[in-house]
Amino acid sequence: MTGSGCDGQCRLVPNPDQTDTDADGLGNRCDPDDDNDGILDAADNCPLVSNASQTDTDGDGLGDACDPDDDNDGILDAATIARWFPMQPDGH
Numbered sequence: 001m002t003g004s005g006c007d008g009q010c011r012l013v014p015n016p017d018q019t020d021t022d023a024d025g026l027g028n029r030c031d032p033d034d035d036n037d038g039i040l041d042a043a044d045n046c047p048l049v050s051n052a053s054q055t056d057t058d059g060d061g062l063g064d065a066c067d068p069d070d071d072n073d074g075i076l077d078a079a080t081i082a083r084w085f086p087m088q089p090d091g092h
């Protein structure tokens, strides 16, 4: 019977069904630190973005690295937007 979760084989056999954000061979479901920034997911304020500093300027629990509005002033941070929505060529 094939396990579907993180039972044993995950560490040895790449599981194509699993997202592996940090590409360390451990699917996110088995990887205690999805982005490999040294902060375990449970404590990471951006579990899928490498941000070892865990800087959270506005203290809303979302690290600056994944907070679209770092200072919580309601205006999205342009730099962050660029990070999350890479510039798309506007041919029209």
Ligand SMILES: [Ca+2]
Pocket: 020, 021, 022, 023, 024, 025, 026, 027, 028, 031, 033, 034
């Ligand atoms: Ca991983």
Ligand SMILES: [Ca+2]
Pocket: 033, 034, 035, 036, 037, 038, 039, 040, 041, 044, 046, 047
């Ligand atoms: Ca992490």
Ligand SMILES: [Ca+2]
Pocket: 035, 037, 039, 044, 045, 046, 047, 048, 049, 050, 051, 052
């Ligand atoms: Ca992180």
Ligand SMILES: [Ca+2]
Pocket: 056, 057, 058, 059, 060, 061, 062, 063, 064, 067, 069, 070
């Ligand atoms: Ca924040």
